[in-house]
Amino acid sequence: xxxxxxxxxxxxSFDRDGYFLAxxxxxxxxxxxxxxxxxxxxxxxxxxxxxxxxxGRTTRLxxxxxxxxxxxxxxxxxPRIIGxxxxxxxxxxxxxxxxxxxKEPRVGGAWxxxxxxxxxxxxxxxxxxxASCLIAVSPSTRxxxxxxxxxxxxxxxxxxxxxxxxxxxxxxxRVEVALRRHELVYVEASPGDALFFHxxxxxxxxxxxxxxxRWSLICCYNAARNDPYKESRHPRYSRLEPVSDQAIEDWxxxxxx
Numbered sequence: 001x002x003x004x005x006x007x008x009x010x011x012x013s014f015d016r017d018g019y020f021l022a023x024x025x026x027x028x029x030x031x032x033x034x035x036x037x038x039x040x041x042x043x044x045x046x047x048x049x050x051x052x053x054x055x056g057r058t059t060r061l062x063x064x065x066x067x068x069x070x071x072x073x074x075x076x077x078x079p080r081i082i083g084x085x086x087x088x089x090x091x092x093x094x095x096x097x098x099x100x101x102x103k104e105p106r107v108g109g110a111w112x113x114x115x116x117x118x119x120x121x122x123x124x125x126x127x128x129x130x131a132s133c134l135i136a137v138s139p140s141t142r143x144x145x146x147x148x149x150x151x152x153x154x155x156x157x158x159x160x161x162x163x164x165x166x167x168x169x170x171x172x173x174r175v176e177v178a179l180r181r182h183e184l185v186y187v188e189a190s191p192g193d194a195l196f197f198h199x200x201x202x203x204x205x206x207x208x209x210x211x212x213x214r215w216s217l218i219c220c221y222n223a224a225r226n227d228p229y230k231e232s233r234h235p236r237y238s239r240l241e242p243v244s245d246q247a248i249e250d251w252x253x254x255x256x257x
Contacts, residue, residue, distance in 0.1 A: 002245065004083030011087055018154030019187075019197035025080055026135060026192040030248045035137050035191075035215065037071050037253075038100065048102065051167055057109030057207050060102040065235050067095040071251050076219045077243045081133045084196060085221045088131045092224035094240045096120075096130060100137075103145050103205070103214040110145065110207045112169030115154075116220070117199040118161035119168060124228035128158065130199040130221065136189035137215040144214040145206045147195065150182040154198040170202060178202060 002025065006014065014020040038044050050058040067076040075081070076098045085093040103109075117128045140146040156178060159170045182202075187195055197203065208214055222228075227237040244250075 002080055004079040004245075006084050006087050014088060014196060014198075017151045018201040019149055019151075019195060021187060021189065022084070022194045022196065023190070024192050025194035026075070026078075026248075028192055031135075031137055031191040033248065033251075034071060034075065034217065038137075038215075044100070051109070053109035053112065053167060053207070057107060059109045059111065060104065061099050062102075063097055063099040065097045065233075067098070067240060069254075071248070071253075072098060072100070072217065074243055074248045074251050075135060075217055077241065078248070079242045079245055081194070081219055082221075082240065082242045085131060085133070088196065088198075089129055089221065089223040093221040094224050094237050095235075096220040096222040097234050098217065098219045101214075101216045101218060103208045105144070105208055105211050105213055107208070111203075111205045112167050113172070113175045113202055113204045114161060114168060114170050115159060115200050115202055117158050118170055120199060120222075120234070121158055123232035123234055124230035125222060125226055126229060127223075127226050128198075128200050129223035129226040132197055132199070132218055132220045134195040134197070135217045135219070136191050136193045136195075137217055138191060138213055140187070140189040140193075140214055140216065141210070141212075142186050142188065142206075143208075143210040144212050145208040146189065146214065147187045148204050148206070149185050149187060149197065150178055150202040151185050153178050153182045153202040154200040156200065156202070158200060159202075175202065
């Protein structure tokens with residue numbers, strides 16, 4: 001069984017940098033199963049929609065608010081993520097939402113510099129007690145538009161955001177200064193690697209200029225004590241039940257009634 005917690009050194013690294021890459025958190029067999037299922041799942045394909053960047057290129061994604069019994073939810077409910085989120089958030093974490101990002105070869109668009117809390121602040125989350133886990137489903141490289149982060153930028157607090165294309169991006173006047181003061185890191189990852197990152201970490205990605213797709217599953221969590229004070233497009237608190245460590249390997253598609 002893979003460990004469900006950060007070591008003290010790993011947690012200190014997350015607190016300092018605003019992110020931590022857990023290499024090999026998920027087995028290749030688990031990722032292969034997820035990819036094969038998503039590629040053949042009609043309900044997933046029907047739920048995919050696009051977001052254009054400032055140049056008009058489109059990144060496609062699908063989003064789920066509920067952590068149920070689907071294969072996607074077996075990742076969202078994995079103890080390997082939930083245990084670490086509990087450490088990061090300093091207490092009980094609940095599922096905020098999960099999304100699959102599809103940056104297809106040669107057409108997948110960029111994502112502008114932003115903080116996730118730049119969005120979620122307006123959803124009634126009073127404090128920045130949220131974090132995400134990005135799981136590489138396919139190889140993530142500089143050529144196919146891997147995530148870029150500014151190390152330690154979560155310490156800047158929330159930055160104002162505005163519209164860029166169909167996306168919402170951070171105030172570029174502040175981002176330009178942050179780029180001079182914080183190290184820019186390209187987070188290249190192999191399938192099964194998982195990047196945990198703070199909701200105030202500045203991050204972006206380039207368009208996919210390669211012949212290879214970049215698919216990633218991003219599971220997002222809020223602290224139970226940070227229950228939103230109003231309704232929004234993402235859910236208020238409900239208890240999140242972890243599954244067993246073998247749940248992904250054991251999962252099978254329900255038989256039709």
